[in-house]
Amino acid sequence: MENNKRSNVRWIVAGLMWAAIAINYIDRTVLSASATQITKQYGLTSAQMGILMSGFFWSYALLQIPAGWFADKFGQKKTLGFAVGWWSVMTAATGLGVGFKSLLGLRVGLGVGEAGAYPSNAGITAKWFPKKERATVSGLFDSGSKFGGAVAMPLITWLIVSYGWKMTFAIIGSLGIVWTVIWLLYFKETPKEHKGVNEVELNYIYEGMDKEEEGKKELPMKWYELLKYKNIWAMCIGFFMINYNSYFFITWLPTYLVKERGMNLMQMGFAASLPLICAMIAEVAAGWASDKVYSKGMLSLTATRKLFLIIGLLMASFIGVAAFTHSAALAVALLCIAKSGNTIAASQVWALPGDVAPKNMTSIVAGMQNTVSNMGGVVGPIITGFIVTATGSFVPALLFSAGLIVLGIINYVFLLGKVERIEPKDQAYTVA
CATH class of the missing domain: 1.20.1250.20 (MFS general substrate transporter like domains)
Structure with missing residues (x-):
């Protein structure tokens, strides 16, 4: 036995x-x-x-x-x-x-x-x-x-x-x-x-x-040929929006909590760690839950990925709501929801390369979407800094970040098509 x-x-x-x-x-x-x-x-x-x-x-x-x-x-x-x-x-x-x-x-x-x-x-x-x-x-x-x-x-x-x-x-x-x-x-x-x-x-x-073809490492196409497929564009654009939002939490959040919410350093240190802890738990739970939904046949793979992406991004948009609350504690709670939403979406984002990549190209697809997402990480802190400098407030910066999340939702709903493996013989989507 x-x-x-x-x-x-x-x-x-x-x-x-x-x-x-x-x-x-x-x-x-x-x-x-x-x-x-x-x-x-x-x-x-x-x-x-x-x-x-x-x-x-x-x-x-x-x-x-x-x-x-x-x-x-x-x-x-x-x-x-x-x-x-x-x-x-x-x-x-x-x-x-x-x-x-x-x-x-x-x-x-x-x-x-x-x-x-x-x-x-x-x-x-x-x-x-x-x-x-x-x-x-x-x-x-x-x-x-x-x-x-x-x-x-x-x-x-x-x-x-x-x-x-x-x-x-x-x-x-x-x-x-x-x-x-x-x-x-x-x-x-x-x-x-x-x-x-x-x-x-x-x-x-x-x-x-x-x-995967055992013992074979041939790539079915050049990496740049993947840009002919709309799902690749949807994955890259969506992850850019998510990462723009995410990098606020590891760059400007401490300054926001001290200057905008009046926290001292000890309070800030504790408050800044809460969104990350909540997000860690939420991400693992969301990945497990989405796999249960798919494996039990409740939804197709496409519907499962899109559902959890949209739920996550709707939660991530709470970063805009946090801008308007007068309570520092409520603002931190809303930011915990927003960061958790980011990671719920991320649990699907990192599963997508394995779902859609041609044979032997999963790591390349993952690298492509992570390249674009890190551009969001590079420009996000800079844009936030310029907005805060120009307006003297974090409110417009947080609202701008929430606006990009809304664009991310639209992207995943309409641009992301059926979640399935790309085959070289498939009709490609030409972005032009």
Whole structure:
């Protein structure tokens, strides 16, 4: 009877994917936490520190598509293992920086490695999980970013106080190096290759899905040919709107809580972490719930993805409602709803590449939508800053963000078509 019991190796893999994203976000945060000490030690200006903080995004955003191509061509095991190992070494080495130029080079290097994380995870999800579990897994691994963001600041601050900022970079960097060793020893490119996956689990994984062509890495089309399909455009445009909204919570939220809501630093620190904690729980729950809806046949895959995207974005629009409340506590509660809505949508966003990508191109599709989404992350804080400077208030900035969310809803309702795998022979949608 033992053979009838399904092994659960895929969930150990999902746990490792989650840990990679959590480490990813913890590593991003060390510079922000130690900015005061670094600025003082090397006599940096605020402008130089701003460049250091943005340097990560230069390489991160530009390399999403190449990282996805590499993952699909040479395998997610090598790509994610190299990515985490590389960015962990860059993190650990940051403590050896001796000034602005060397620190900037290390931050750009960090982005080079971190570019491989999300595209690789999307590709692993398509290979290791059946369609009825993909939103759960996508929500799970993406929730690592909220965990990393929520715990990073207190953890890193404690390490800096206890051991100094240079040693803190080394300690945090070592986490990813340990992860890399475990990953390379444990993970296999496909479930079929893993000795721990029994026949029952293997059949379950492949049930209702097309196997990726075993041993074949040929890509059915060039990456830019994907731009002929309207679903790719819908995924990129929608994720841009979501990320524009999301980056408010990790850039301007502390300033908003202090200046607009009159909080002191201790109050702000607690209040700023609440949306991330709520969002982490909401994302995993939404991924699980959407998979239940689809697997029980209550809705088609297309209807399930669109339903949860729309529910999430309707909640995300509460950021505009928060602008009008006079109560700081109510404003934080509304922002918790808004951030949770972002992540409910994100649980579907990260499942979509596995649903629509041509064979062997899941990581490339994930890289494409993440490239565009990070443009939202780059311009969002800048536009918010200009609006606040021009008006002296966060209200117009929050309303603008809510307006983009409404456009995101329209995009997913009307531009996103049937959620199904793109086949090269399909009639393409020409955007012209």
